[in-house]
Amino acid sequence: MPLNILKNKFIKRMKKYAWLLFLFCVSVFAQNVHIKGNLHDAENFPIPYAHITFENIKDDKIFKETYTESNGEFSIEIPAGTYEMSIQPVNGGLIKREKIFNKDTDFGIIQIEAKSISLSEVNAVGSKPLYRLELDKRVYDMERDPSVRGASISDALNNVPSIQVDTDGTISLRGNTNLRVLIDGKPSAMTGISNVADALKNLPAESVQRVEVITNPSARYDAEGTAGIINIIMKKGSNIGFNANFNTTLGIPEQESFSANMNFKTKKWNFFINPNIRHSNYAGKRSFNNAFFDTAGKVKSRETQNGETQRKRFSTGVNLGVEHYISDKTSVTLSGNFNYREGDNLSTLNYNSYAYDELVGKRKRITTERAFDRSVEGVFSLKHEFNDKGHELNFVATSSYSPDNARSNIQAITELGTQPNLSQRSFNPESSTRNLLKLDYVLPLQEKARFEFGYKGEWQSNTSDYAVQNLDSDIWITKKGFADVLDYDQNIQAVYSQYGNKHGRFSYLFGLRMEHSDIKIASKNANKKNNKNYSSWFPSASLNYSLDDKENNQIQITYSRRIRRPMGRFLSPFNNYSDDRNVFIGNPDLDPTFSDAYELSYITQIGKVSITPSVYYRHSKDEINVFRRRAEIDGNQTFITQPINAGSQNSYGMEFIVSAPLAKWWRMFSNFNFYKYKMDAIYHDPLSQKAYDLSRDAFNWSGRISNNLKLPGKIETQLSAFYYGPVRSEQSKSKAMYGIDLGMSKDVLKGNGTLTLNVRDILNSRKRRVENYGEDYFSEMEMQWRPRSMSLSFSYRINQKKKRERGNREDMGGDEMMEF
Secondary structure, three states, X not given: OHHHHHHHHHHHHHHHOXXXXXXXXXXXXXXXXXXXXXXXXOOOOEOOOOEEEEEEOOOOOOEEEEEXXXXXXXXXXXXXXXXXXXXXXXXXXXXXEEEEEOOOEEEEEEEOOOOXXXXXXXXXXXXXXXXXXXXXXXXXXXXXXXXXXXXXXXXXXXXXXXXXXXXXXOXXXXXXXXXXXXXXXXXXXXXXXXXXXXXXXXXXXXXXXXXXXXXXXXXXXXXXXXXXEEEEEEOOOOOOEEEEEEXXXXXXXXXXXXXXXXXXXXXXXXXXXXXXXXXXXXXXXEEEEEEEEOOOOOEEEEEEEEEEEEEEEEEEEEEEEEEEXXXXXXXXXXXXXXXXXXXXXXEEEEEEEEEOOEEEEEEEEEEEXXXXXXXXEEEEEEEEEOOOOOOEEEEEEEEEEEEEEEEEEEEEEEEEOOOOOEEEEEEXXXXXXXXXXXXEEEEEOOOOOEEEEEEEXXXXXXXXXXXXXXXXXXXXXXXXXXXXXXEEEEEEEEEXXXXXXXXXXXXXXXXXXXXXXXXXXXXXXXXXXXXXXXXXXXXXXXEEEEOOOOOOEEEEEEEEEEEEOOOHHHOOOOEEOOOOOEEEEOOOOOOOEEXXXXXXXXEEEEOOXXXXXXXXXXXXXXXXXXXXXXXXXXXXXXXXXXXXXXXXXXXXXXXXXXXXXXXXXXXXXXXXXXXXXXXXXXXXXXXXXXXXXXXXXXXXXXXXXXXXXXXXXXXXXXXXXXXXOOXXXXXXXXXXXXXXXXXXXXXXXXXXXXXXXXXXXXXXXXXXXXXXXXXXXXXXXXXXXXXXXXXXXXXXXXXXXXXXXXXXXXXXXXXXXXOO
C-alpha cells in the first residue's frame, strides 16, 4: 500500500533526524537598537492600534512590526541598519519614510492626520493582535498564536475565548455543544461525515489563518446550531511572488507532523498548496464503578471496570487551488482538498463483579479496531465587485464525497464465573455525498445603508451499515438487534435578505431567513421510514449604539432564531457496541429543536484595558436530551443511553472578556462565563411504561486566563489556565475539570525561523469525571483521552512576513512623508 509505505517512511525519517530541531536552540544575533514614540492625530489625540513596520533596505528578510497601544505609544527593538519605516492607522492611509537606525531612537510625539477609531475595527489584545471584537463576530488570529504550532485544530480551539474542548474532543460554545462548524464559511468534507470532533483532531492548526466565533449569527448564516457558529478560515497565501511556511513537530508521547503553506502569486494568478502529514501514538485510560440497589436501598451488587486504550493515528491531506484575477473587480477560484485518516486502537477492559462485597466474576474484554476515512472535495467560487464601494456578488459551488470504514475484533475472556468466552466482530462502513450552491448579493443603497439577499441549497446523502457478529461453532452469526443499514437524505433550501443602516451613533441590521427542510430516514432491517418535511422562518436583529463620537464605548443588542437538526448516530436505531456494558442507541423519531437567542454586549476601553461584558438568554423547545436506563443483556447489567425530545429549556448567563497590560512585557487576557439553565421535562418511557421527571435547574461557570510574556532573550511565552465547573442534570453530574498549558517560542535565522516548545496539560489533570444515578443504581466514570504531552516545533518562512500591509498600496491614499 503506497500510504502505508509513506506512513512508515515518514515516522522513521522524523525519528532519525529529531536532533536537528534542537540545533536551533542557540543562535547569534546582530546588535539591536530600541525605537519608541507616541502617535497623535492633528487634534493631538492619541492614535491607538496603528500598524508600524520596519523593513530592512539591504535585506528584505529582516522585517519587524508592532502596534501602538491605546495611548498611542509604541516600542520595539530591531537590528541596527537602514529601514523603510511605515505607519498605517486602522482606518486607512499609509505613511512611510526611509531612515538609518544605528542607535536608540525616541521620536517623542509623531503628529499625523487620522480619523476617529472605532472599536469594531481594532484589536483587543495589544501590541500583537491575537483576538479582536467585531460587531457581528469575534476573531481569533490563530496564525499569531505560538502555542498552537504542532497542535491539531481541536487542541488549538481551546485557546479561543468562549470555546471549550472536552477530553474526547467535544466542542462547546458557552457550555452548549450544539454548534455549527464551518470551513471558509461553508460546510466541508474536511470535518468528516458525522464526527466533527475526531476530524479536527487530525487537521493541523498551522493551516488555519483565523477562527471566527459568531454567538448570534445574522440571517446571512445557516440557522443550524443553537449555540452559534465557529468559522475556521484556512490559509492560502496572498503576497506577491513565491511564499512558503514549513512546519515540523516532534513530541512525547509519540507524535510527529509536517505541514507546509505555499503559494505563488502574480498580478493575475495565485497558486496555493497546503500539504500535511501527522502521526501519533498515545494511551488513554478510563474506569467505571457501578452500584446496584435492592428495594430497601442497600447495595446488592457492584461492578468495576478499568481499561486502557492505545490509540495510533495517521493522517495526511492536501488543500490546493488557483485563484485568477480576471480584472480589478472580478476573481474566480478553483480549489480542492483530499484527506486520508486511519486509526488503530487496542482497548483492554477488565470487569470485576461483586455480590454483597463478594467477588463473583472476573472478565476481560479485548478490542482491536481499525478505522479509516477519506474525503475529497471540489470548490468553485466567484467574486465580483461593482463600481460602487461595497456593491458585490459572491457565488460558491462545492461537491464532496467521503467514505469511512471501521472494523473491530472483540474477545471476551471469563477468568471467574460462569459466563462463556466470546468472540465477536463488528463492521461499520459509511459514505456521504454533499453538494452545495451559495449566492450572496450586497447592494449599498445610500452612504451608510446596505441591502443584502442570498440563496443556499444543500443536498446531503449518508449511508451507514452496521453489524455485530458472534462466532458460534466456527460460524459467524449476526447478533439480533445489532445490525442495520440506515439511509439519511437531507435537502435544505434557504433564502434570506437583510437591511442595515447607520444614523449618527446608532446602527442596525435586520434580517429574515427561510429554510425548507426535506429529510428522509430509512432503516432497512427495521423496515421503517421517516419523512420530515417542514419550512421554518428565522428572523435576526442587531442594534448598536455608540456612547461617544470616537466609538470607544458601544452597546449592542442582538437576536436570532436557531435550529438543531438531529443527525448522525442520534438517528441510527442500531446499537453502538464498543462497550457491551454501556450501549448507545439512536432515535430516528427525533424532532428538531428550535431556539430563540438574545444577547446584550457592552464594548469599552478604559485606558489600556479592554473590557467586554455580555449577558445572554436562550429559550429552546423540544430540547434534545439523552435518557439513560438499565437493562440486563446477555447476563450483563447494561446501561442504555438514547436521545429523546423532552420539554423546554431556558438558559441565561454572563460572559466577561478582559484584556489588560500588566507591564510592558506582560499582557493578560481572561474570559469568564457564568450560566444557569432550567429545564422542564417529563418523559414517558415506552419500554418501562413509567414517567420520568427530567427537569433540572443547574448553575455552571468556566474561566480561562492567558498570560502573554516577553522574556529576556526575545522569548515569547504563553502560560494559560482553564477551569470548567461541574454540570448537573437529573440523571448525571459532570465534575469540574481544569488544566494548565505552556508555550514558548523564539525567532531564529534572522527572523525567518521560529522554534517553539509546548507542554499541554502540565498537571495531567484533563480528565472527564461523570456520576450517573437512577432509581436503583449509581455509576461513576473517569476518562482521560490523552496524558500530559510535550512537543518541539520548528517553522521556517520563505518571503513571508508575519503581517505585511493590510491592503494594496494603491488603496491607501498615496504616500506621505513623515515630519519627525
